[in-house]
Amino acid sequence: MSKRRTRIPPEARKRMLMYGFAMLLALLNDALDLVGLGVPMFEGLLDLLLAILILSSMPERKFTDVLVALADMVSGIDLAPMWTIYLLYRMEKDPELVKAVSLLRSKKPETRVGKGATGEAPPRGS
Numbered sequence: 001m002s003k004r005r006t007r008i009p010p011e012a013r014k015r016m017l018m019y020g021f022a023m024l025l026a027l028l029n030d031a032l033d034l035v036g037l038g039v040p041m042f043e044g045l046l047d048l049l050l051a052i053l054i055l056s057s058m059p060e061r062k063f064t065d066v067l068v069a070l071a072d073m074v075s076g077i078d079l080a081p082m083w084t085i086y087l088l089y090r091m092e093k094d095p096e097l098v099k100a101v102s103l104l105r106s107k108k109p110e111t112r113v114g115k116g117a118t119g120e121a122p123p124r125g126s
Contacts, residue, residue: 012100015059019091022057025050026083029072034081047073054083058090 008016029050037043051069055061068086071077091097 008100008103009096012096015094015097016100018057018059019087019094019097022054023084023087023091025054025057026081026087029054030081030084033072044073051083054087059094 029047032043032046032050037046051072055065055069058065064086068082072082
């Protein structure tokens with residue numbers, strides 16, 4: 001029984017890793033925004049640092065990236081998970097990433113021996 005591996009182009013694999021790292025940073029930034037650190041100056045500097053890291057880890061930069069970074073640094077509106085929502089939007093609109101994900105989804109699941117049509121194991125002792 002041979003296993004068929006789905007081949008993802010190296011550029012798409014690189015983009016997936018870059019978006020994955022940016023998403024981890026975005027989740028960290030949004031979690032810190034929701035918790036709040038109490039000191040606005042320190043929170044603003046941390047937002048700036050994480051925004052620079054997120055922007056530098058994305059595959060390409062757009063003007064809207066800078067707008068999201070500036071909006072996230074405003075202390076009154078950083079309750080919404082802006083970076084996470086924005087990165088999900090960017091990932092959905094990236095054609096190479098969409099193609100790679102569709103390749104992964106098109107892989108047929110392997111059937112397991114010993115399982116019935118319902119996915120349950122056959123009864124023992126019969």
